[in-house]
Amino acid sequence: MQEPDHRIVIGTRGEGEAVGVMSGLIPCPLALFVTTFAMSRGVPGAGVLFAVTMMAGVALTLSRVAVLSPSGRSWSSPDYAQLSSA
Numbered sequence: 001m002q003e004p005d006h007r008i009v010i011g012t013r014g015e016g017e018a019v020g021v022m023s024g025l026i027p028c029p030l031a032l033f034v035t036t037f038a039m040s041r042g043v044p045g046a047g048v049l050f051a052v053t054m055m056a057g058v059a060l061t062l063s064r065v066a067v068l069s070p071s072g073r074s075w076s077s078p079d080y081a082q083l084s085s086a
Contacts, residue, residue, distance in 0.1 A: 015066070028054060 031051040038047025 028058070031055070 028051075031054045034050050035044075035047035038044055038050070
């Protein structure tokens with residue numbers, strides 16, 4: 001019987017940033033509501049600015065989580081560091 005492969009593939013370089021940016025591009029219902037409300041009040045620039053700011057915040061947060069999660073795994077579990085170096 002063949003031994004199971006215990007290697008863990010973390011991902012390619014830049015994958016975390018790409019996930020964050022792509023997730024930030026998905027419109028949030030709150031951003032759509034605020035943008036629509038701002039347009040109805042005659043200040044569409046404020047709504048668009050809010051949506052862009054929210055998109056950047058989501059992208060930055062998710063990118064950092066995706067980039068930092070492998071180091072958090074090795075810090076929290078000594079067994080993981082041994083598996084990934086094998």
